[in-house]
Amino acid sequence: MQPLSYLDQDFLKSGEARPLRILAEYLDPLRRFKEQNIQDTVVFFGSARIHSREHAEEALERLMKKVVGKGDPHDDHLARGRKAVEWSRYYEEARQLAHLLTDWSMQLPGPTHRFVVTSGGGPGIMEAANRGAMEAGGKTMGFNIKLPFEQDANPYITDGLRFEFHYFFMRKFWFAYLAKALVIFPGGFGTLDEMFEILTLMQTEKLDKRIQIILYGSDYWDPILNLEPMREWGAIGPDDLDLVLRTDTPADAFALLTAHLTEHHLAPAAPVVKAPSLARTRS
Numbered sequence: 001m002q003p004l005s006y007l008d009q010d011f012l013k014s015g016e017a018r019p020l021r022i023l024a025e026y027l028d029p030l031r032r033f034k035e036q037n038i039q040d041t042v043v044f045f046g047s048a049r050i051h052s053r054e055h056a057e058e059a060l061e062r063l064m065k066k067v068v069g070k071g072d073p074h075d076d077h078l079a080r081g082r083k084a085v086e087w088s089r090y091y092e093e094a095r096q097l098a099h100l101l102t103d104w105s106m107q108l109p110g111p112t113h114r115f116v117v118t119s120g121g122g123p124g125i126m127e128a129a130n131r132g133a134m135e136a137g138g139k140t141m142g143f144n145i146k147l148p149f150e151q152d153a154n155p156y157i158t159d160g161l162r163f164e165f166h167y168f169f170m171r172k173f174w175f176a177y178l179a180k181a182l183v184i185f186p187g188g189f190g191t192l193d194e195m196f197e198i199l200t201l202m203q204t205e206k207l208d209k210r211i212q213i214i215l216y217g218s219d220y221w222d223p224i225l226n227l228e229p230m231r232e233w234g235a236i237g238p239d240d241l242d243l244v245l246r247t248d249t250p251a252d253a254f255a256l257l258t259a260h261l262t263e264h265h266l267a268p269a270a271p272v273v274k275a276p277s278l279a280r281t282r283s
Helices: 015-035 053-066 076-105 125-135 168-178 189-203 218-224 228-232 250-265
Strands: 041-045 116-119 140-145 162-165 179-184 212-216 244-247
Touching: 015 162, 015 168, 041 076, 041 125, 041 189, 053 076, 076 116, 076 125, 076 212, 076 250, 116 125, 125 140, 140 168, 162 168, 168 179, 168 189, 179 189, 179 250, 189 212, 212 250, 244 250
Parallel strands: 041 116, 041 179, 116 140, 140 162, 179 212, 212 244
Antiparallel strands: none
């Protein structure tokens, strides 16, 4: 017997059904946000390649055992292993910041969950953020994306709040629509893409809310991301660089976040998340 069209897997995977798949990535998250009383988020972006300190130290120890009595103790593999241990500080600091923020948000009054720590759902900084929020006892979300090299979701995401997206633009839509602040930890092209996407929406006034962007880690970002020449040449407005704040400790980042969220998003209280328009990011 021929299945109903909406149960026909061959049809649902076809080009003709693409609008249905896009709509599903809009409606299913919306349904689950309502079920779990999710009102808004703070999004953590950063590299999937940054490991926990424990993992990085264990990996370095294994490398050092392999080179005992062999070759140059300063070879490339060991250098990368030592760099991974150094880099692991950002994992631990993202974890700490997510814990602090979640503990604070859980004390806010009201029936909805505010400023829920959200990540891209994968390993690295994403895992650290979800882990810190989970360890604080709060809800935490992951917007994972299906990739050819298969990025698995990390195990610290709240049941029912792990989302698997096929379309990057739908994933970005939900990042932008729910977020009240972004914390940008060291990362690569994907991290920069996600940050500049939000900056463009802010600069062009496509967001009907105030979002705070915090760039975390001066040692990493300062040599990579000097935006001052853009202002000097007139490519951006005189005040556009003020859209990004820079910080280097969980305590300072937490202070910036809570000040922004309190001033712009706690009085008066915003309504529970409602169905947004697909035509634009503005709510």
